[in-house]
Amino acid sequence: MNTLQSIGYPIYFNDTLPELVNFIQQGNYSRFFILTDENTGKHCLPLIQAQVEKMDNFDIIEINAGEESKNIDFCVGVWKMLIDFGADRQSLLINLGGGVISDLGGFAASTYKRGIDFVHVPTTLLSQVDASVGGKTGIDLENIKNIIGTFTQPKAVFIEHAFLNTLPARQILSGLAEMLKHGLIADAGYWNKLKFSDLQNPSAELVHHSVAIKNKVVIEDPHEKGIRKSLNFGHTIGHAVETYSLMNDDNPLTHGEAIAIGMICESKLSVMKTGLKDDELNEIVDIIGGLYPAYEIDRPCYKTLYNIMLKDKKNQNGKINCSLLTKIGECRIDNVCTEEELYASLAYYSSL
């Protein structure tokens, strides 16, 4: 499968671990560090250690798994470990894990000694098709996702399909939401292909196709001034639902489950505001509704969700900004939505 070229770095597919070893050796690094959590430390790290066992200039930094770790305290912990291990500017950080690892590790690396090299080895479907490509790093603060971060590109990304075999079905579905989004915003043919695929076990080819769509968008607009905002489809409402669930539920929604809700709501907004057809909406609801469990959102929650949306960094001047569909496979950015419109879309979701 083709290696993709992103903004100054390669994205490798297929049997990527030998490529990783190659990258480390050719990079002339003084030392390298592998950032993991207890899950990837158990399931994925052994595969990498088997490859690098002949090298002695590396150390492992492990943090707790889960979005709760994506904060400044864990970031300070990573910085202090790098200091204690004597990491200099010629060091490399390898982010082995899901989106929390790549976002937090990317931020820690991009600010340690004003920036050391880092690469991503995404181990979840979600991070393979989303977080690992595009150069966004970040941590959460005050319950606002990714409010602190940098735009810094990794030096390489290694997308190893074998890692997906260890994932529970719910984690596969979480990543799948972003793949569906890629089809909806940019590629109707891909959306149609997805409809007839085994979506519980997305093939390496489908993953490659999704990464290619995202990569094309971020190359065109690395700093999200324009077209890159199309990737936010489903995320204005979806992020708010995700944050709400994280704060309130014992078993909170996954990112993908929240984005699935956001995509249904924002498809309804697309019918209301940007010309999406009703039968296209119904098709989207059929596919997404068939994959993800329903989630109860009571009317008293609407105001809470709205207040979370107001703090989203995508907004300006206190107005809520959505990326909406004009049709399946096409997106229009910068649609200001009123409180009433947003509530109507939430009511539509609840009526299904």
Next chain:
Amino acid sequence: MNTLQSIGYPIYFNDTLPELVNFIQQGNYSRFFILTDENTGKHCLPLIQAQVEKMDNFDIIEINAGEESKNIDFCVGVWKMLIDFGADRQSLLINLGGGVISDLGGFAASTYKRGIDFVHVPTTLLSQVDASVGGKTGIDLENIKNIIGTFTQPKAVFIEHAFLNTLPARQILSGLAEMLKHGLIADAGYWNKLKFSDLQNPSAELVHHSVAIKNKVVIEDPHEKGIRKSLNFGHTIGHAVETYSLMNDDNPLTHGEAIAIGMICESKLSVMKTGLKDDELNEIVDIIGGLYPAYEIDRPCYKTLYNIMLKDKKNQNGKINCSLLTKIGECRIDNVCTEEELYASLAYYSSL
């Protein structure tokens, strides 16, 4: 006096506050925030407030004065204030203060929502001739100066000579050390001019000359891969002495006082390693020794200083790297110095 052009931004001199107002108005910012400490809040902020009093879209963020504030806790405090004030991506942060304000404010701004615009209004001689130009942001961690930070350029710098009138003599001398350094590493004519100037009250013209030297170096090498390292002359030992003093003295050395010691030691190293003449060393010691108080460094401290140097981010592979003079007005980078050589230079300083 000429406006200087730096890496994509202007540096204004002379009656700069109307320029600042102009900049804010033309920038189409949704809001702006002024970061101060209690000193600049008292002495400098009123001058700016008088200029912007007609605008109502700004807030003030005040932190404690002093290097102790340059840490992640205060940075988190600034991030939270920006969140609470509803700062969006179209916001501007104005860093009104010395190096702590510009370094910390620059870091906070460069990472808030993955980067908002910021400008510097340096209020100390040190920050006017050093921190405000060059795009380095940073905070301290584990007693290591600027270990965390980014390379991010401000959108403009406003160097207001009037602010220097409020400074105590010791703060003027602190900035002067960097001006002397600029002459020593890059401009013998400027060094000679400084020798015969009133150094207790550096003229606007001398400040402009210093900024022009620094600006020329950073334009050539923004990310400190080569020639910019020449600005580290005096700083390998100087930073270690400064950190040591901060940890141990009730009335710690200023940055400039520490760098003055560093420049004398590293001039001695320059005689030992890069061909500086003995009479040039004597001239440097005469000028610097006549300006700054002697500081006692006992032999038992040498190892402590050396261990601090080992953690300096300028080093690679555990070797101490110094920028040294080949003659007055010329610098050579990347000179590895041994523990013994460093101790000899410290012993030379103590023998004076």
